[in-house]
Amino acid sequence: MVRTVLILLGAPGAGKGTQATRLAESLRLPHVSTGDLFRTNLSQGTELGQKARTFMDAGNLVSDSLVIDMLFDRVGQPDCAGGYLLDGFPRTVAQAEALQQRFDGGEDRVVIDIQVPDELIVERIIGRQSCPKCSAIFHTRFNPPTSEGICDHCQTALTQRADDTAEVVGTRLAAYHEQTAPVAEYYRQQGGVCAVNGNQHPDKVFEACQVCVTEAAA
Numbered sequence: 001m002v003r004t005v006l007i008l009l010g011a012p013g014a015g016k017g018t019q020a021t022r023l024a025e026s027l028r029l030p031h032v033s034t035g036d037l038f039r040t041n042l043s044q045g046t047e048l049g050q051k052a053r054t055f056m057d058a059g060n061l062v063s064d065s066l067v068i069d070m071l072f073d074r075v076g077q078p079d080c081a082g083g084y085l086l087d088g089f090p091r092t093v094a095q096a097e098a099l100q101q102r103f104d105g106g107e108d109r110v111v112i113d114i115q116v117p118d119e120l121i122v123e124r125i126i127g128r129q130s131c132p133k134c135s136a137i138f139h140t141r142f143n144p145p146t147s148e149g150i151c152d153h154c155q156t157a158l159t160q161r162a163d164d165t166a167e168v169v170g171t172r173l174a175a176y177h178e179q180t181a182p183v184a185e186y187y188r189q190q191g192g193v194c195a196v197n198g199n200q201h202p203d204k205v206f207e208a209c210q211v212c213v214t215e216a217a218a
């Protein structure tokens with residue numbers, strides 16, 4: 001049985017999360033987030049979680065092979081038999097190579113790279129505001145509330161995440177370009193990446209992502 005393995009790449013703030021959720025739903029593929037797996041293994045105290053704890057207690061980063069063990073523990077479950085969507089992984093070329101080594105040949109890999117220029121990402125993120133009471137999300141420029149700084153739904157004062165500043169976003173983008181952008185290059189050499197313009201309405205981005213999946217299956 002062929003398993004569709006959908007890999008989403010893109011800078012932080014490029015809209016990967018939104019598209020991952022929508023694609024997982026429309027393609028009926030489990031949405032596998034390595035961040036969630038990590039938290040679940042830790043909180044449930046699984047064998048893999050305990051190994052991760054050992055790394056963390058020693059002040060070390062969890063090894064790639066341990067993250068991949070968690071990943072394959074998850075995607076070995078029956079709901080992933082037809083495929084899955086990877087979110088947040090691989091983040092480095094070393095992880096991409098390690099992932100490739102664990103594939104057994106039954107995978108139909110689809111890599112989508114959502115591209116948004118850095119300056120637009122900065123603009124998107126630093127204007128974000130959210131409601132601490134009802135979690136509604138606004139943007140000072142792209143989706144402003146009716147009255148400035150006040151939630152449309154419950155009239156609570158909107159807040160901004162402390163790390164949504166130009167400086168923090170710049171640091172995250174620099175790390176992305178250094179570590180994760182080469183992952184797209186790796187997949188380009190390995191047979192292909194579908195590039196999607198992320199600088200358009202999320203519905204259009206979604207349509208473009210669907211085209212990538214359809215073309216890969218053809």
Ligand SMILES: [Zn+2]
Nearest residue numbers: 131134151154
């Ligand atoms: Zn609200």
